[in-house]
Amino acid sequence: MKAKVGDDVFGEDPTVNELESMTAELFGMEAGLFCPSGTMTNQIAIKVHTQPGDEVICDKLSHIYQYEGGGIAFNSGCSVKLLDGDKGRITAEQVLEGINANQDFKASTSLVALENTTNRGGGSCYEFAEILAIKKVCEEHKLGFHLDGARIFNAIVAKKEAPRQYGDAFDSISVCLSKGLGTPVGSVLLGKTAFIKKARRVRKVFGGGMRQAGFLAAAGIYALENNINRLEEDHLHAMQIAEALAQADYSGEILPVETNIIVAEIKGRLNPVTFVEKMKGKGILVMNISSSQIRMVLHLVVTKEMVEKVISAIKAL
Ligand SMILES: Cc1ncc(COP(=O)(O)O)c(C=O)c1O
Secondary structure: OOOOOOEHHHOOOHHHHHHHHHHHHHHOOOEEEEEOOHHHHHHHHHHHHOOOOEEEEEEOOOHHHHOOOOHHHHHHOOEEEEEOOEOOEOOHHHHHHHOOOOOOOOOEEEEEEEEOOEOOOOOEOOOHHHHHHHHHHHHHOOOEEEEEEOOHHHHHHHOOOOHHHHHHHOOEEEEEOOHHHOOOOOEEEEEOHHHHHHHHHHHHHOOOOOEOOHHHHHHHHHHHHHOOOOHHHHHHHHHHHHHHHHHOOOEEEEOOOOOOEEEEEEOOOOOHHHHHHHHHHOOOOOEEOOOOEEEEEOOOOOOHHHHHHHHHHHHHO
16 A cells, blocks of 8 residues: 555656556566456467467367357457367377468467466476477467466466466467465566557557555565465465365365365265265365366465365265
8 A cells, every 4th residue: 555656657656657667577588467356467478479360279178258248249340269188288299280271261370378386287287398399380480479478476386387488489379466475466478569559559548557556566576575485375275175085075176286276076965066066065165067066275364274165075075
């Protein structure tokens, strides 16, 4: 609340400017744009990378397709080529096959979007070599390359990578400050200066130009300075909970826990709905995400003591 603020629509909020340049610097990219949500940073990126009638390549589970309200069609007038990846991750070979032939009757493929970590894929991370192989395909076919990095720091910490590797690989990156990093609001879109200049205009059109947003940006600066390395703790907690779930007689397949997300099948004497209800009765909020699966996500508010409580609850159900 002590942040110096101004009107960010005029580029005059010093704290927003600081957050944008700090995030860009961290990833070795030229410029950043602070937005209210990860949905907005993704949708702005898609809009800037494409023309109406183009096609976007992504995994069938990707957030940009599944959970952004049909925004690719609504905002950018594009169609989507959905690839059947592994837990939300696609390969260079699949991308190559997914590019439309240059024919008048085909939509023009112009963008490839990856997600790391993958939300619906249970927090899985890409192997960096695969990202580089996909980048090569994008370069050879002159396609934009966007990363939905809503949880990019979870991947960076889990895989012991560096943000600059991602900055070098992608044309644009959406980095969320909420989620595991723990701020109330916000996402930063990164790219080249000319790209971000266009993105600022689209942000205004989408209604994302904010006044006095420095109060929110200050939280983002704090998160980048303090909340990245501790993500390891969330990953450990997720693993501990998944281990307890694996021993329960009501659990089925649990997606491999690589970061802070647990996606588990619930079957037999419980189902996802009854599991959620029983956990709620013990003061633990869980989400059912399909007729057979539940999802739990760890973040900085969930302490070691709370994790112990969750594990006892899982054992006692
Ligand atoms: C992978 C991914 N991308 C984008 C978003 C969108 O972020 P927001 O909720 O800030 O719009 C989410 C939200 O959960 C997400 O998981």
